[in-house]
Each structure stands twice: as structure tokens, then as C-alpha cells.
Amino acid sequence: MVPRWTWLFLAGPILWYLYFWVVYLAAEAGCVADVGLVVTWVTVVLTGLTILGIVYYAWVSLRQVDVATTSEDDGNVRSLIRAGFLLGGMFVAATVSVGIPALVMKPC
Amino acid sequence: MSREIPSRDLMPRVEPWPTDLMLDDLWDDPPGLIGRLQAVQNDKIGRRLIFTGFFFLLLGGSVDSIVMRLQLAIPNNDLVSPQLYNEMFTNHGSVTMFLVILPIFEGFAILMLPLILGTREMPFPRLGAFAFFTFIMGGLLYYSATLFQMVPDAGWFAYTPLSGPEFSPDLAIDFWVLGLAVAEVGAIAAAVEIIVGVLKMRAPGMSLARMPLFAWALLVTAFMILFAFTPLIVGSLLLELDRGFGTQFFNVDMGGSSLLWQHLFWIFGHPEVYIQFLPATGIASMIIPVFVKRRTVGYVAIVASMVAIGFLSFGLWAHHMFTVGLSPIVSSFFAGASMVIAIPAAIQIFAWVATIWLGRVEPATPFLFIVGFIALFVLGGITGVMVAAVPFDLQAHDSYFVVAHLHYVLVGGVGFPIFAAVYYWLPKYTGRLLNERLGRWNFWLLFIGVNVTFFPMHFVGLMGMPRRVYTYPEGLGWEVYNMISTIGVFILVAGVAVFVVNLIHSQFKGEPAGHNPWGGESLEWALPSPPLQHSWSVPPIVRTRHPLWDQDNIHAGDDDDERLVRALSQWPLRWRAGLITGVSDGQPEEVFRVAGPSIWPLVTVLGTVAVFAAELLKLRWGALIGLGVIITGVIGWNWPDEVAVTEDEEIAFESEHGIPVRVGGSIKIARWGMGLMILFVSIAFISILLSYFYLRLENTAWPPPGIGNPPLPLAVLASLGVLGGCGAIYRGLREIRTGRQGSLRRWLGVGASLGAGGSAALIVELTGLTFSSRTHAYGSIFHLLGWFVVVVGVAAVVMALLLVFWSFRTRYTERRHVPVENVALFWLAAAVMWLVGMGVLHLTPRLT
Numbered sequence: 001m002v003p004r005w006t007w008l009f010l011a012g013p014i015l016w017y018l019y020f021w022v023v024y025l026a027a028e029a030g031c032v033a034d035v036g037l038v039v040t041w042v043t044v045v046l047t048g049l050t051i052l053g054i055v056y057y058a059w060v061s062l063r064q065v066d067v068a069t070t071s072e073d074d075g076n077v078r079s080l081i082r083a084g085f086l087l088g089g090m091f092v093a094a095t096v097s098v099g100i101p102a103l104v105m106k107p108c
Numbered sequence: 109m110s111r112e113i114p115s116r117d118l119m120p121r122v123e124p125w126p127t128d129l130m131l132d133d134l135w136d137d138p139p140g141l142i143g144r145l146q147a148v149q150n151d152k153i154g155r156r157l158i159f160t161g162f163f164f165l166l167l168g169g170s171v172d173s174i175v176m177r178l179q180l181a182i183p184n185n186d187l188v189s190p191q192l193y194n195e196m197f198t199n200h201g202s203v204t205m206f207l208v209i210l211p212i213f214e215g216f217a218i219l220m221l222p223l224i225l226g227t228r229e230m231p232f233p234r235l236g237a238f239a240f241f242t243f244i245m246g247g248l249l250y251y252s253a254t255l256f257q258m259v260p261d262a263g264w265f266a267y268t269p270l271s272g273p274e275f276s277p278d279l280a281i282d283f284w285v286l287g288l289a290v291a292e293v294g295a296i297a298a299a300v301e302i303i304v305g306v307l308k309m310r311a312p313g314m315s316l317a318r319m320p321l322f323a324w325a326l327l328v329t330a331f332m333i334l335f336a337f338t339p340l341i342v343g344s345l346l347l348e349l350d351r352g353f354g355t356q357f358f359n360v361d362m363g364g365s366s367l368l369w370q371h372l373f374w375i376f377g378h379p380e381v382y383i384q385f386l387p388a389t390g391i392a393s394m395i396i397p398v399f400v401k402r403r404t405v406g407y408v409a410i411v412a413s414m415v416a417i418g419f420l421s422f423g424l425w426a427h428h429m430f431t432v433g434l435s436p437i438v439s440s441f442f443a444g445a446s447m448v449i450a451i452p453a454a455i456q457i458f459a460w461v462a463t464i465w466l467g468r469v470e471p472a473t474p475f476l477f478i479v480g481f482i483a484l485f486v487l488g489g490i491t492g493v494m495v496a497a498v499p500f501d502l503q504a505h506d507s508y509f510v511v512a513h514l515h516y517v518l519v520g521g522v523g524f525p526i527f528a529a530v531y532y533w534l535p536k537y538t539g540r541l542l543n544e545r546l547g548r549w550n551f552w553l554l555f556i557g558v559n560v561t562f563f564p565m566h567f568v569g570l571m572g573m574p575r576r577v578y579t580y581p582e583g584l585g586w587e588v589y590n591m592i593s594t595i596g597v598f599i600l601v602a603g604v605a606v607f608v609v610n611l612i613h614s615q616f617k618g619e620p621a622g623h624n625p626w627g628g629e630s631l632e633w634a635l636p637s638p639p640l641q642h643s644w645s646v647p648p649i650v651r652t653r654h655p656l657w658d659q660d661n662i663h664a665g666d667d668d669d670e671r672l673v674r675a676l677s678q679w680p681l682r683w684r685a686g687l688i689t690g691v692s693d694g695q696p697e698e699v700f701r702v703a704g705p706s707i708w709p710l711v712t713v714l715g716t717v718a719v720f721a722a723e724l725l726k727l728r729w730g731a732l733i734g735l736g737v738i739i740t741g742v743i744g745w746n747w748p749d750e751v752a753v754t755e756d757e758e759i760a761f762e763s764e765h766g767i768p769v770r771v772g773g774s775i776k777i778a779r780w781g782m783g784l785m786i787l788f789v790s791i792a793f794i795s796i797l798l799s800y801f802y803l804r805l806e807n808t809a810w811p812p813p814g815i816g817n818p819p820l821p822l823a824v825l826a827s828l829g830v831l832g833g834c835g836a837i838y839r840g841l842r843e844i845r846t847g848r849q850g851s852l853r854r855w856l857g858v859g860a861s862l863g864a865g866g867s868a869a870l871i872v873e874l875t876g877l878t879f880s881s882r883t884h885a886y887g888s889i890f891h892l893l894g895w896f897v898v899v900v901g902v903a904a905v906v907m908a909l910l911l912v913f914w915s916f917r918t919r920y921t922e923r924r925h926v927p928v929e930n931v932a933l934f935w936l937a938a939a940v941m942w943l944v945g946m947g948v949l950h951l952t953p954r955l956t
Binding site: 003005009010013014016017020023024025027028029031032039040043075076077078079080082083084086087090091093094097098099100101102105106107108 | 437802
């Protein structure tokens with residue numbers, strides 16, 4: 001029901017936002033339970049997985065840019081997918097920025 | 109299509125059309141006082157919203173700030189008392205954040221979008237009227253506190269416990285909570301209108317990638333309003349329940365958490381800054397290309413940046429809470445996200461600078477304001493990145509440095525684009541230009557005034573002056589900076605005065621604007637100034653991102669589109685026809701009947717205000733009357749009225765033009781409207797769930813000692829009832845899709861009965877619990893979540909019963925059954941919420 005371009009356009013921001021909430025809630029719960037090491041590992045692993053996920057969809061977007069250009073489309077979907085690719089780049093940066101402190105600081 | 113930008117005289121313009129007057133008359137609102145109260149037309153609603161914003165700006169934004177600056181001009185001043193000062197800064201923040209910028213931008217959206225997008229109206233004109241009435245009445249309800257000498261004084265963020273029943277026992281904070289909550293409902297209503305308008309009502313051929321950046325900005329903003337204001341409404345509900353009903357959400361002694369309020373407030377409060385900033389970027393993106401005669405550099409990057417800001421802004425809220433003792437890693441999450449948002453903001457700024465760099469600048473007043481905006485916003489943005497760093501924020505928190513930062517962002521980054529937009533677009537509606545000389549005076553006075561007022565605040569903040577103090581002692585070195593800031597405010601006042609003079613001057617002596625005074629490239633500049641009520645007799649066809657620069661004829665396109673837009677100029681002439689287009693490609697999908705003038709939005713708002721005012725006056729029975737008025741209003745609002753054409757006529761048009769005519773209501777629009785309503789309810793539900801888990805984390809025992817686990821049998825029975833009801837409703841939907849109205853009625857009845865039974869079972873459980881909502885925060889959140897799903901279930905039952913009632917008055921067919929589709933969708937959402945809610949309430953205490 002939801003067209004494919006919607007996902008390619010919004011995959012980066014959506015994955016990042018899900019990631020952000022999961023690591024935030026995990027940190028809140030983990031620090032209450034006093035399991036700082038678990039918080040660190042959850043954050044690091046999820047940061048890696050999210051980056052992989054966003055990069056994967058950015059790569060798919062890049063491949064789809066040419067495929068999406070048809071005579072009827074007039075470049076519309078191609079522009080949206082290009083925007084999705086740019087969003088992927090921005091949200092990889094956002095994920096790194098949010099997750100990297102977990103490697104160097106005491107969590108709780 | 110040429111890439112050269114044509115001269116202004118050669119740009120396409122709309123010429124008079126034979127059916128102009130008939131359509132203008134059809135789309136006009138009724139005359140007289142009653143007609144004004146029934147008005148729904150987008151230009152009236154848009155202008156009213158903008159005036160509402162400026163009205164509250166004069167009340168709350170201006171007078172308060174002048175008096176506060178006079179008070180702070182010299183040390184140990186006693187011009188106003190500490191109490192009055194508290195009331196003034198509370199009012200200043202509350203009014204500007206809730207009642208000024210939002211109605212102005214939502215007003216601009218409702219006013220301008222149909223012209224810019226090449227359509228005749230917004231999709232839900234009555235919802236627009238509802239939004240206006242809620243803004244004005246909510247604002248007045250809030251302001252009525254002054255009549256009773258109970259002005260709110262706990263800051264615009266109303267932190268608990270200061271705003272709780274212990275430290276603010278009178279009604280002042282109730283005025284704040286309840287008055288502004290009414291306005292928040294209006295903000296959400298207008299947001300729904302904007303989302304569906306931008307996505308589904310555009311000119312044929314205006315794909316998303318050809319959509320003007322102002323529309324993109326408003327689309328992202330409207331989604332943000334939906335996601336940001338709903339948690340605040342939930343937070344306000346919790347606060348009012350604590351204040352008026354004795355619940356314990358924010359009472360630390362009873363298992364509550366004062367930080368829960370801060371989370372719920374700032375998850376609204378920080379996106380709110382971007383909710384105000386994004387439309388400003390949309391305005392900048394519209395104005396810059398026109399005044400440098402150069403197509404926007406980096407259109408796709410700007411769109412991506414707007415979307416990125418929309419998402420990132422929901423991951424920053426706790427940077428307002430760095431000093432409350434968050435764990436280091438949580439602080440680092442929010443600091444990281446707060447710094448990263450500078451990237452998409454900077455991308456936009458570089459795109460604008462590149463566009464200016466590559467163009468030929470014509471420095472008219474709108475352009476000057478945009479350049480001023482860029483300069484001031486960059487300054488405010490840089491200090492924003494500074495306060496995103498935790499160590500710096502720990503020093504600067506609650507100091508005048510933050511006051512400087514936020515005023516550079518909001519006055520420079522939001523106020524300046526508003527002035528630019530008025531200079532740019534007002535001539536379209538008045539038919540007269542504003543004076544350029546006065547415009548330059550206006551700009552320079554404001555630009556100098558902003559810097560003189562707010563720049564010294566950086567220094568005085570770094571020297572340690574805290575915000576929200578009514579005076580300060582001598583000898584701290586703060587005197588000179590405060591005096592300069594106070595002088596600056598009077599420069600700002602002079603700038604605003606010049607603006608007012610210019611508006612008046614323009615009305616009487618302004619030069620005629622003509623169709624396109626600036627040589628603009630977007631569709632609105634093809635129309636006469638002022639435009640007709642319906643804007644477009646022949647809807648335009650868009651083939652490029654810059655239609656007036658790149659198209660010789662804005663009514664030429666492929667044959668099907670040309671025939672369709674010409675047909676729409678001649679038929680129908682007895683009812684208001686709007687064109688629905690595809691979300692992505694902008695291709696025509698449906699012709700539907702746009703709702704006309706109605707008194708019911710006003711009635712519904714009066715009911716809403718009555719509910720809130722009854723709580724304010726502690727006349728709880730009054731809330732029931734208000735609820736009755738709301739239900740009456742909603743039923744009247746949606747009452748099926750006479751269909752002006754037969755199904756045969758609809759089918760005839762469909763076969764000629766290939767798209768359906770939906771006089772009984774658009775399936776696509778209705779689906780979007782219902783989808784967004786479900787989204788709103790779901791966000792509220794999720795906000796309550798998160799509050800539940802937050803309180804769970806704050807308590808070592810859950811339920812607390814002395815309270816047993818909640819009973820399961822009734823919960824299981826209730827859930828089965830609602831699930832069974834949902835199944836029956838869907839069975840009814842299947843029946844009407846094959847045209848069987850009798851079966852539909854039967855299944856709707858079964859569904860309503862099962863749903864009512866399920867709701868009754870849960871009500872029995874909630875009223876029979878051994879703990880009350882006052883016992884402990886556990887009891888408070890248990891009752892809130894339980895009653896929330898009851899309300900959702902009862903709403904679903906009422907909808908099903910209304911369908912049964914309407915099925916006796918109107919004939920649902922396989923083509924005309926939009927309400928059944930909508931109600932079924934709501935039932936599905938209700939069933940999901942019911943299951944999740946029951947699971948959390950009854951399994952969490954057993955599993956954690």
C-alpha cells in the first residue's frame with residue numbers, strides 16, 4: 001500500500017529515530033538497574049547495526065536512482081530517492097554522533 | 109521550455125474567464141454576522157489566524173517585554189514588583205510560543221497554499237474554521253486570568269512541583285493549562301488541514317519534486333505539530349489531574365516524578381522551536397530566488413534538510429535538562445543529536461548563499477529581511493551548538509546567554525521571515541504594494557534593534573546574570589549591558605511602528621501591485637491581486653518546478669489534463685468542486701465536493717471551551733454539558749446533506765475524464781483525515797504508555813506495597829468484546845462493498861453491542877479496583893491508561909451507532925460508503941490500542 005519510494009526516502013530518518021528511542025530507553029532502564037556495561041554494549045551494537053541499516057538503504061537508493069527514471073515519472077521519484085540518499089548520509093552522521101560516546105565514557 | 113528567466117511582462121498570467129463570477133459567488137461565504145461566524149473560505153480563515161497571532165503579539169509579546177526591559181535597565185529598580193515580573197515573563201513566553209507564531213504561520217499556510225499549489229481550497233475548510241476559533245478562544249480563556257487577578261507566574265514551561273497543587277494552589281496555573289490546551293487543539297486541527305492539503309490537493313502535474321519549498325516546509329512542520337503537541341496535551345492533562353483531581357503523577361512522595369513533566373513538556377518544547385523555524389526557511393526559499401532571479405541551488409538538498417530537521421528535532425529535548433542529573437550516557441545522546449542538527453540547518457544556509465551568489469540581487473525589502481534572517485539565525489545557531497555541549501551548558505544554563513541565544517533564533521530566525529512574508533505576499537491580497545522607503549527604515553531599525561537588545565545579553569549571561577530575576581544588585585558589572593539592551597528595545601519599538609505606518613500607508617496610497625510585482629516564479633503570481641474567492645476558475649497544469657519562469661502557458665499540458673481543467677471551469681457550478689491529486693506524481697485522482705460554510709465548527713469550539721472552563725470553575729457538571737455540545741457539534745458538522753448530483757452524473761463525468769466524482773465525500777481525503785486522527789490518538793496513547801514505563805522505572809516496587817496485582821478475568825472479557833466488535837464491523841464493511849445495506853446495518857449493530865459490552869466490562873473493573881487514582885502514582889497511571897482505552901472504545905461504539913442511524917436516512921452503496929470505511933479503520937486502531945493497553949496494565953506488574 002505504501003509506495004516503495006516512501007521507504008527509500010525516509011529509511012534513514014526512521015531507522016535513526018527507532019535507534020535513538022531504543023538506546024535512550026535502554027540507557028534509562030539499564031542505569032536504574034545498575035547494569036552500565038550492558039548499556040554500553042547495547043548502545044555500541046545498536047549503533048553499528050543502525051549504521052549498517054542506513055548505509056544499506058542509502059546504497060539501495062543509489063542503485064534505484066537510475067531505475068526509477070521513466071518517461072512518465074519525469075524525474076519525480078528519482079529526486080525523492082536522491083533526497084533519501086542524502087538523508088541516509090545525514091543520519092549516519094547522526095547515529096555516529098549519538099553512539100560514539102558510549103565507547104569512551106562511563107554510562108551511568 | 110527555456111532556461112532563461114523571462115521578463116516580468118512575459119510571464120504567464122490568468123486572464124478573466126466566463127465563469128469567474130459564478131464560481132466566485134459559489135465559493136464566497138454568506139454575508140452578515142451569521143455568515144461571518146459560518147465562514148470557512150481559506151482566505152478569510154488564513155487572514156483571521158494571522159491577525160490573531162499579531163493581536164496576541166501586541167498583548168503579550170510587546171508590552172511585557174518593554175516593561176521587563178525598563179525594570180532591568182538599572183540595578184535595584186522597583187518599577188514592578190517581583191510577583192508582577194514573574195507574571196510578565198510567564199506571559200511573554202507562553203503567549204509568543206503558543207499564541208503568536210503558530211497562528212501566524214498556520215494562517216499563512218491556509219491563506220497561501222491553495223494559491224501556491226494551484227488548487228481552490230484546503231481539504232477541510234470547516235476544520236480550518238475550527239482551528240481559528242480554538243486559537244482565539246483558547247487565548248482569550250488564558251488571558252481571562254487577568255480579570256480575576258490570577259495571572260500564571262510559573263514560567264512558560266510551568267515546571268512541577270512549582271506549578272503543582274502544593275506551590276500554586278490558586279487557579280492561575282489552571283488558566284495556563286486549560287486556556288493553552290484549547291489553543292493546542294487548534295494547532296493540531298490546522299496541522300491536519302495542512303498535511304492533507306499539501307499531499308492531496310495540488311495542481312495536476314505538481315509532483316512532490318516540483319512542489320514549492322514553502323509547501324515542503326509546511327508539510328514537515330504540520331507533521332511535527334502533530335507529534336509534538338500531542339505529548340504536551342497529555343502532559344497538560346496529567347498536570348490538571350494532579351491539580352484538580354488529586355492524582356500523584358508529579359508528586360515524588362507518592363511515587364510520581366517531577367521530571368516526567370519536564371520530559372513531556374520538552375518533547376514538545378524543543379521541536380516547537382523548529383516548528384517555528386521551518387516555515388521561516390520555507391519563506392526564505394521562496395523569496396531568495398525571486399529577488400536574485402536565479403533558480404534555487406540545491407532544491408533536493410533543502411528538502412532533505414527540512415525532513416532531517418523534522419526528525420532530529422525530536423531527539424534533542426533533554427538538552428534542556430542537562431542540569432537535572434541525567435546519566436552521562438543519556439546526556440551524551442542528546443548532546444550528539446543537538447549538535448548534528450546544525451548540519452541540515454547549515455545545508456540550507458549554504459544553499460541560500462549559493463543561490464544569492466550566483467544570481468543578480470534586487471535588494472527590495474522582502475529580500476533585505478531574508479538577508480537579515482540569515483545573519484541573525486547563523487549567530488543564534490552557533491550559540492545553539494555551544495549550549496548543546498554539556499560542560500558549557502552546565503555553566504550557561506538559565507543565564508542570560510540562553511536568553512540571547514533563543515531571541516536571536518526566534519526574533520531573527522522567525523520574526524524577520526514573517527516580516528519578509530508580509531512585504532512579499534500582502535500585495536497579493538490587498539492589491540497594493542508596501543512602501544519601499546518605509547520598508548528599508550523598518551528593516552534597519554529592526555536589524556539594529558535586535559542586535560543592540562540581544563547581543564549584550566551574551567556578555568551579561570557569561571558574567572553570571574541569571575534569567576527570570578526581577579532585579580540585580582549594583583557593582584556586578586551588569587549595569588551597562590542591561591541599559592544597552594533596554595535602549596535596543598525602543599529601537600525595536602520604532603521599527604514595529606514604522607511597519608504599522610507602512611501598512612496603513614499601503615492601504616491608502618500604496619502602488620497597485622498588479623499580478624506579479626516581483627517577477628515571482630510560483631503559481632500565485634499568475635493570479636490577479638486580490639484573487640477571486642476560488643482562486644482558480646481553470647486549475648493550472650504544472651510541468652516544471654518554476655512554472656511562471658519555465659512555462660509559456662500554465663493551462664497547457666497533456667490532452668487529458670487540459671480537458672479536465674477546462675471541464676472543471678464549467679462543471680459543476682452548483683457545488684464546490686475540488687481536485688484530488690496523487691501524493692507523489694500530482695496526477696488527478698478524484699473530483700470531490702468541498703465542504704461549505706457551517707456554524708457547527710463554532711458550536712464544537714464553544715463546547716470544547718465549556719469543558720475546559722467548567723474544569724477551571726470546578727463545575728464538573730458543566731463539563732458534561734460541554735461534552736454534549738461537542739457531540740452535537742460534531743454530528744451537525746458531519747451530517748450528510750443533500751447530494752447535488754446523481755450517481756449516473758458522477759459516472760458520466762468519470763467515463764469522460766477517467767477520474768471519479770465523489771459528491772458524497774472523497775474516499776481518499778476521508779482516509780487521510782481519519783488516518784491522521786488515528787495517528788493523533790495513537791501518539792497520545794504512546795505518550796501515556798511511556799509515562800507508565802517512566803514511572804515504573806522511578807519506583808522500585810510496582811505495584812507499591814499494599815496493592816495487589818490487577819485482576820485478569822474482566823480484562824480478558826473486555827478485550828474479547830472489543831476484538832469481536834472489530835471483527836463484526838469489518839464483516840459489515842465487506843457486506844457494503846458488495847452493496848448489501850441491510851447486512852451492513854446488522855453487523856454494525858453486532859459490532860457496537862460487543863464493543864459496548866467490552867467497554868462496560870472494563871468500566872466495572874476500573875470502578876471496582878481496591879486502589880484509586882489518588883493512592884499512588886501507580887494508581888494514577890493505571891486509571892489514566894484504563895480510562896483512556898475505555899474512551900477510545902466508547903468513541904468507536906458511538907461511531908458505529910451513528911452509522912446505523914445514518915443508514916436509515918441515507919443510502920450507502922458500494923460506491924458511497926466512505927463513513928463505513930473510516931469507522932472500520934478507527935475500530936481497528938481501537939482494538940490494537942485496547943490489546944496493548946490491557947497487556948501493559950495487567951502483565952507489567954506480573955512480569956517486572
